[in-house]
Amino acid sequence: MAPLEGEKNSINILGNYLRNLTLTLQRLLPFMQRCGDLMDREQLMTNEAHRRQTAEMAIIMGKALEHVAICAGSTSHLFSNF
Numbered sequence: 814m815a816p817l818e819g820e821k822n823s824i825n826i827l828g829n830y831l832r833n834l835t836l837t838l839q840r841l842l843p844f845m846q847r848c849g850d851l852m853d854r855e856q857l858m859t860n861e862a863h864r865r866q867t868a869e870m871a872i873i874m875g876k877a878l879e880h881v882a883i884c885a886g887s888t889s890h891l892f893s894n895f
Contacts, residue, residue, distance in 0.1 A: 827888070827891060827892070830888060831892075834881075834884065834885065837881065837884075838881065841877055841878075841881070844870075844874060844877075845874060845878075847870075848867070848870045848871055848874045851867040851870065852867060852871060855867055
């Protein structure tokens with residue numbers, strides 16, 4: 814979308830935040846799905862390096878989800894009481 818001219822108000826800023834949050838989640842979803850698939854099949858993995866990489870990916874995914882939760886939690890009350 815084209816940038817809007819003029820001063821931004823609080824509704825514009827919240828809308829921009831919400832749009833950016835959805836873009837962040839869209840980028841994160843393929844990694845979440847892949848991590849879930851790998852963890853679901855962990856018992857079938859015979860290579861110890863693959864198991865270790867899966868565990869590392871789960872840790873990274875957990876950190877990313879914590880960051881998303883912090884971002885969403887800090888403004889969720891604004892949207893729920895809009």
